Amino acid sequence: xxxxxxxxxxxxxxxxxxxxxxxxxxxxxxxxxxxxxxxxxxxxxxxxxxxxxxxxxxxxxxxxxxxxxxxxxxxxxxxxxxxxxxxxxxxxxxxxxxxxxxxxxxxxxxxxxxxxxxxxxxxxxxxxxxxxxxxxxxxxxxxxxxxxxxxxxxxxxxxxxxxxxxxxxxxxxxxxxxxxxxxxxxxxxxxxxxxxxxxxxxxxxxxxxxxxxxxxxxxxxxxxxxxxxxxxxxxxxxxxxxxxxxxxxxxxxxxxxxxxxxxxxxxxxxxxxxxxxxxxxxxxxxxxxxxxxxxxxxxxxxxxxxxxxxxxxxxxxxxxxxxxxxxxxxxxxxxxxxxxxxxxxxxxxxxxxxxxxxxxxxxxxxxxxxxxxxxxxxxxxxxxxxxxxxxxxxxxxxxxxxxxxxxxxxxxxxxxxxxxxxxxxxxxxxxxxxxxxxxxxxxxxxxxxxxxxxxxxxxxxxxxxxxxxxxxxx
Numbered sequence: 001x002x003x004x005x006x007x008x009x010x011x012x013x014x015x016x017x018x019x020x021x022x023x024x025x026x027x028x029x030x031x032x033x034x035x036x037x038x039x040x041x042x043x044x045x046x047x048x049x050x051x052x053x054x055x056x057x058x059x060x061x062x063x064x065x066x067x068x069x070x071x072x073x074x075x076x077x078x079x080x081x082x083x084x085x086x087x088x089x090x091x092x093x094x095x096x097x098x099x100x101x102x103x104x105x106x107x108x109x110x111x112x113x114x115x116x117x118x119x120x121x122x123x124x125x126x127x128x129x130x131x132x133x134x135x136x137x138x139x140x141x142x143x144x145x146x147x148x149x150x151x152x153x154x155x156x157x158x159x160x161x162x163x164x165x166x167x168x169x170x171x172x173x174x175x176x177x178x179x180x181x182x183x184x185x186x187x188x189x190x191x192x193x194x195x196x197x198x199x200x201x202x203x204x205x206x207x208x209x210x211x212x213x214x215x216x217x218x219x220x221x222x223x224x225x226x227x228x229x230x231x232x233x234x235x236x237x238x239x240x241x242x243x244x245x246x247x248x249x250x251x252x253x254x255x256x257x258x259x260x261x262x263x264x265x266x267x268x269x270x271x272x273x274x275x276x277x278x279x280x281x282x283x284x285x286x287x288x289x290x291x292x293x294x295x296x297x298x299x300x301x302x303x304x305x306x307x308x309x310x311x312x313x314x315x316x317x318x319x320x321x322x323x324x325x326x327x328x329x330x331x332x333x334x335x336x337x338x339x340x341x342x343x344x345x346x347x348x349x350x351x352x353x354x355x356x357x358x359x360x361x362x363x364x365x366x367x368x369x370x371x372x373x374x375x376x377x378x379x380x381x382x383x384x385x386x387x388x389x390x391x392x393x394x395x396x397x398x399x400x401x402x403x404x405x406x407x408x409x410x411x412x413x414x415x416x417x418x419x420x421x422x423x424x425x426x427x428x429x430x431x432x433x434x435x436x437x438x439x440x441x442x443x444x445x446x447x448x449x450x451x452x453x454x455x456x457x458x459x460x461x462x463x464x465x466x467x468x469x470x471x472x473x474x
Contacts, residue, residue: 016135137313150394231291246441250426277451280326377412389423
């Protein structure tokens with residue numbers, strides 16, 4: 001094997017093989033900037049920071065039962081960075097149309113799997129439309145990579161990214177490595193599970209606890225396999241492969257946090273409840289019956305250790321199926337149901353199970369993965385991601401980032417992707433919808449804001465009633 005060629009991991013290979021004409025496996029982003037970025041400075045930034053990640057200089061070599069990363073001998077940045085302009089006084093609607101067009105177009109597999117379009121003449125500034133194939137890395141990792149291109153001030157800092165280190169070769173048998181990967185994944189998912197792993201290893205009944213963990217994983221695997229298919233709604237129509245992209249005006253993060261504190265929940269609970277209300281409103285506005293058992297969305301669940309070096313790309317996440325109670329019309333009751341569903345999932349091993357399944361499928365024949373993918377995609381109506389961004393504003397090549405939007409791809413027959421991204425005191429909400437699904441993405445964005453506002457007002461009224469009752473009792 002060439003010294004410049006490395007084998008693709010089985011999990012990354014799973015995401016590579018999910019690519020279909022209806023659902024290209026691209027993570028995409030639209031980044032809007034306050035001022036135009038000088039093209040020479042943008043190129044220099046990409047060369048110094050982005051291309052330090054060797055993966056972005058590598059193409060895929062498929063040798064049947066093996067897939068490799070290989071340095072592209074003809075790599076040229078100009079093959080990946082393109083400049084275009086919107087006509088006249090083009091605004092948000094035209095940018096959304098352009099993003100929809102590119103999100104419907106597959107990447108060129110003859111070259112490294114990423115593209116950046118610099119969009120000039122957008123609202124006195126500019127925008128970047130970025131597409132990166134999912135087999136390179138997951139959303140959390142790619143957001144970290146893109147943020148490594150930025151600075152906290154208009155003046156850049158040099159040498160932001162260190163050269164990657166070679167990973168240590170794992171020890172032990174395949175079975176022991178698999179079992180410990182499950183434990184390590186659980187550790188990452190819980191955030192602080194170093195304490196968990198250390199504590200059970202120090203105890204005499206460590207094997208019993210490990211067996212109990214394995215039993216829980218088997219149980220969650222069975223639940224996943226036996227979960228019923230999604231109800232037939234307009235959200236599960238045959239796909240055409242043409243994407244429609246839209247994003248809402250951002251919410252104030254502090255307002256979302258205030259709502260969460262008032263209700264005794266998390267920011268995620270609030271945003272998932274708002275998304276639930278938006279989809280429920282879509283059914284109502286179009287005269288469609290609302291499923292009485294809710295609908296499910298697939299939510300990526302990060303399994304990447306928080307202290308992992310940024311140079312570590314690849315995919316390290318599992319998927320959990322979250323039930324959205326679209327049949328519950330009362331905002332507070334809907335919030336409580338979402339909160340209960342999320343708490344139940346946090347105690348499960350579903351993310352570890354789906355990650356291990358992707359690992360397994362990536363090692364087996366293509367037809368096995370296709371059948372499993374069809375089975376799993378029949379159990380969700382949409383994909384919903386929630387990625388935390390920087391708390392402060394950042395600058396790319398001297399220009400301030402005003403609004404970032406990110407989307408992850410859908411797989412199988414899922415045609416809707418919703419994304420939540422926090423940035424500099426705001427919460428961004430975006431959606432991509434396959435044209436075969438009769439749902440207007442702009443309308444759903446409006447419904448999301450209305451749904452959040454209804455929940456916020458209900459929370460304030462509940463808090464006010466509680467305070468009034470307390471004063472009356474005293």
